[in-house]
Amino acid sequence: MRRLLFACLALSLAACSAPAPKDTPTRRVTPPVAEALPPMKTFPVPEVTPPSRSNAAIARDFLDLSFQLESGRRLPVLTRFEGPVSVRVTGNVPGSVGPDLARLLSRLRREAGISITQVSANADASITIEVLPRSELQKYVPQAACFVVPRLSSWAEFKRDRRTAAVDWTTLKTRERMAIFLPGDVSPQEARDCLHEELAQALGPLNDLYRLGDSVFNDDNFHTVLTGFDMLILRTYYHPSLRSGMTREQVAARLPRILAQLNPRGQSIPDRQVGRTPRAWIDAIEEALGPRTSDSRRQAAARRAVAIAREQGWSDNRMAFSLFALGRLALAGQADIALASFLQAGTLYNARPETRLQGAHVAMQLAAFALSSGQTDAAIGLVDDNLGVVARAENAALLSTLLMIKAEALEVQGRVVQARAVRRDSLGWARYGFGSTDAVRTRLSEIAALSSRVKATGPI
Template structure:
């Protein structure tokens, strides 16, 4: 990618729907929704020493910072039942997930038969109803209850306290039904994984859904390995952290022989002050100025700590997003630095693709079609592997606009049609799909802008 192209793009209008004035005219019907085929997950590149530390931190702590005294898991066959207004797409996604858990994690899990009481209930609810009970939660999982009604009765009791568990026998996953198919699927993956195994999220993990940065939306090779370890015969309910730590080297040597090598020292814990800065920057509270200040604080803390890992890059990514509308030059600089970090690391291809989308918006706004196409084509393999249809469709729409600017009309039309098919899965409702397409079309300069 040419650095001069990116510098020139900084002079173009910020890639934000807030300032886009030109609107495309779309009058053709939407194509059929596209769907992903055979999953393609890559193995983790970290050493078994690193993986052991990750497993312990994921397993013996909650996201709140509370410690868990013992390992708990399901025993025997696990069944999953779907309740509520689940459409055919969600049912297909659940079936694909259960198949992956069987094959990749070795977990004896299947769909519950009619009349059978499931081990894990997946209940679909209106988003407003879900958030009345748990504000700001897109979806969540709780132990020891079988469905929404029981949860409502027990939600203020120790029944749904993970720290009091001795073993896992029942759990319920609650997710919204009035969201895009991709958002519902993402909830399925993370919440069923937590129902089965680790309950913590770690910002340092580059290749996992167990990370609040939300770059990964379906279970990765790392996640499947963590779940396979969780259900290994060498572990059992009630084991302490010390007992699990003693068993992990042998388990990982057997399950992940490629990780039996030396490597970098384990990443130090993430300080709470940085997590709070990131949460302030990306959370719902505070105005835009306050959130941007929080992102700047996260960048400063990461620099002071000497980080050159995903946490440094994510701080920059957050700052870039929050600076787009008012300080596009700062946003571009932050995205370029984040891209450099992500490209240097061995397991951050999907993160690099998210940043590339931001950079492609700048280059498209500047009419730099070759740079836009290059950024998109570099990113697509990782995006397809990660099964992120929203990002895939956005990148393809950008490439379609760049192709149209080059006069390659037929290619642009075919690209846009495929992109709209993915957008139906990634964004859901027709009006949301068309709004996204219109925003992307508005980035491309019109004849008077060239």
């Protein structure tokens, strides 16, 4: 289930320019462009990076992902589809969903070795993807952007059976029917992200692990399309030597041989033990990023997460994520704490190749700080250093935001023609990342607000 932890990216950007209190009448900064937006940009063939961990570590990840739910409940046996998998899409389907689904199914066949095809909306299917309004979806599952349930094929069935054993994953013995529910009134990127995560869970693991820095099976939501690690996990899930009904011990006994066959490079990588994630830290992170509590309680929870991470002696992405969460929450009124937190998080993320994408998210925050304080060369450098990793991760929203920041910095420097070209490039990605024209122009306004004071005085 994709949580709405990072749906408020605009809030953090706006906070850098010290916005007025909510009830204060303000005038929105005029967007720097008023002409029609360029066509939507989409990503080419994906660049997939294989996992950089040992096969021993991947085996532990596989077991923890496959035999436990996000809630912590244990799953007694492995379950999967036994035989070819068919997928249908119903409801009011946005135009971007068809191409994105076709691209994803092609990757699943090619990279995960799964026999999966799309059928017509009226056909019987193993997996039904039903598109509905976000308000309807969240009326029943308020904190979900999208989700998957077993044994069902429609929203009507879900409303009827949602409180029954029919949707209890722990009672499954094999997978025959699954339903994925995703919103249609969101940006193309958000719909695509839901397709990737929920289809992966419909086919394979149901758990998320915060310790994973290179996976969509992580509630930090940095990765939004299936990674090389994720495809290896799914390929392992559907290996001929595994089957539905096997226990954790039976699967564990077969994993070394399976992974040696599928990922020979992982045999020579030294094993690096990673400690378990305490429930207290997970609870603190969920409270810090949850929607139903006060700002002061969220920030206190983020500080608690940082303290727990330090007690655990972590220097991995969990420590960095704790700092990132604290930085996000401190933006509105404690810029010094936010900046220090982001700098520490960025150092940790950038120390490892598998968390460079997370480092790019931090770089966006730091570039916003640099732009708002007139350090335009620093802002441009931060953007340029991270464009490649963001493009490879296919995050159009982040890519467009970085380019908008660069365009503003160039404009402050008086490089108007260059700024216009970069901004136009950003808008094509924004069409995919943010969706509607209004949403794109809102983001432009927020980025323009960062440099509004600097434009009057000039860069540092």
